[in-house]
Amino acid sequence: MTTEYAAGLLGVPRTNVPNMESGRSGISPERVRALADNYGCADQALVTALAAMAGSREKGWWESYRGQLRDGFMDIAELEWHAKRLRIAVTVHMPGLLQTEEHARAVFGAVFPPLAPGDIALRTAHRMDRQQVLDRPEPPALDVILHEAALRMEFGGPKVARRQLDHLLRVSERDRVTLRVIPFKAGGFPGAGQSVVYAGAAVPRLDTVELDSTHGPEFIDTEAQLSKYRAQLDAAAAVALSPDVSREFIRNLANDL
Numbered sequence: 001m002t003t004e005y006a007a008g009l010l011g012v013p014r015t016n017v018p019n020m021e022s023g024r025s026g027i028s029p030e031r032v033r034a035l036a037d038n039y040g041c042a043d044q045a046l047v048t049a050l051a052a053m054a055g056s057r058e059k060g061w062w063e064s065y066r067g068q069l070r071d072g073f074m075d076i077a078e079l080e081w082h083a084k085r086l087r088i089a090v091t092v093h094m095p096g097l098l099q100t101e102e103h104a105r106a107v108f109g110a111v112f113p114p115l116a117p118g119d120i121a122l123r124t125a126h127r128m129d130r131q132q133v134l135d136r137p138e139p140p141a142l143d144v145i146l147h148e149a150a151l152r153m154e155f156g157g158p159k160v161a162r163r164q165l166d167h168l169l170r171v172s173e174r175d176r177v178t179l180r181v182i183p184f185k186a187g188g189f190p191g192a193g194q195s196v197v198y199a200g201a202a203v204p205r206l207d208t209v210e211l212d213s214t215h216g217p218e219f220i221d222t223e224a225q226l227s228k229y230r231a232q233l234d235a236a237a238a239v240a241l242s243p244d245v246s247r248e249f250i251r252n253l254a255n256d257l
Contacts, residue, residue, distance in 0.1 A: 001039075009038045029054045049202035053082075065126050072216040073126055076197075079208055079219075080133050080140070085200035089145040089236050091192060092153060093212075094164065096127050097134060098144065098171055103164045104128065106156030134174070140200075143178045145236050146246075147192075151181065151253050158257045165254035172247055180240035181249050189239045191232040198229055 007014045010031060019025040020035075027035075029051035036047040062077035080086060080097065088095045094103060104127045108120045115123070133139060146168075154161040172179040182189065197210040209220040209229045220226070241249060 006035075006038065010034055027054050043203075043205070045203050046205055049206055052202065053206075061129060061132070062126070065122070068122055069126060070216060073123075075219065076210060076217055077126070077130050079197075079199050079210060080130060082201070083140045083199035084202055085141040085143070087143045087145075087198040087200070087233050088196065089191060089233055090150055090195045091147040092149050093195060094146075094150055094153075094168075095144055095197075097131055097142065098168060099127060100160075100164050100167045101128055102160050103155050106160060110155065134171075134177070139176055141176045141178075142174075143180075143237075145180050145182060145233070145240050147182045148184050148249075148253075151250060154257075162254050162257040165250050165257070169247055169250055169254070172243065172250075178243055179246055180237065180243055181246040182236065182240045183249065186239045190235040191229075196229060196233065198226075198233060 003017050004014050007017045010017070016025070020027045020031070032051045032054045033047060036050070041047060060078060060081055062074045062081075066074055076096075086097075088097075093107065096104070099107070101124060104124045105120060108115060108123045134142065151165065151168075155164075168179065171177055195212045199208045199210065201207050204226070205223070207221065207226050209226060211218045211220065220229070240246070
């Protein structure tokens with residue numbers, strides 16, 4: 001339908017509709033439901049999830065960093081905060097949600113071009129603040145697949161690496177955290193060269209994939225792409241060790257440092 005017709009159904013000026021649809025202006029839960037009804041959307045689970053998002057999007061802790069860090073940092077924090085489930089697969093780096101402060105500082109110290117000490121401190125503080133999502137009364141379920149290469153990368157040296165592995169073991173004991181390791185001997189697997197964060201929302205149509213890149217995060221949300229990444233994560237999980245065997249694997253690596 002035309003913008004004019006949609007605006008008439010809502011009883012708002014013509015310019016309000018494209019601003020609401022693009023996210024340039026806010027929208028109430030009531031108007032979300034009115035739009036869905038006017039547009040013939042019969043998926044009530046989707047409508048309910050969208051209405052809940054419209055009614056609860058208050059400013060989060062990450063807003064204190066806005067203007068100091070690129071918007072991508074805010075987007076990642078917000079994505080994690082509102083996710084119901086997080087599936088993460090990484091090959092070389094530790095997931096930000098599982099890094100110790102000294103490990104994170106060493107990672108940002110290896111960025112090229114080099115960062116100023118103040119920028120390293122700011123990025124490290126933001127990364128540590130992201131981890132508060134795991135301490136919420138109802139945290140998202142966290143399912144992490146780590147390759148052995150990530151476990152053996154000694155960012156900050158052997159002592160820092162040992163403390164990072166010990167931290168992984170402690171976090172892996174949490175009720176809503178599942179940590180599995182893919183050892184070198186498992187060979188190749190789909191997505192071996194890619195770091196993937198799959199954020200599951202209240203309904204699958206609102207899921208999002210975040211991919212890391214040198215120039216910043218990329219976000220994917222079309223159903224065809226989401227389906228491919230779900231399959232890729234399932235394939236990686238199929239070759240990973242069980243959680244118990246993975247913890248023993250990490251303990252042995254830590255003891256060797």
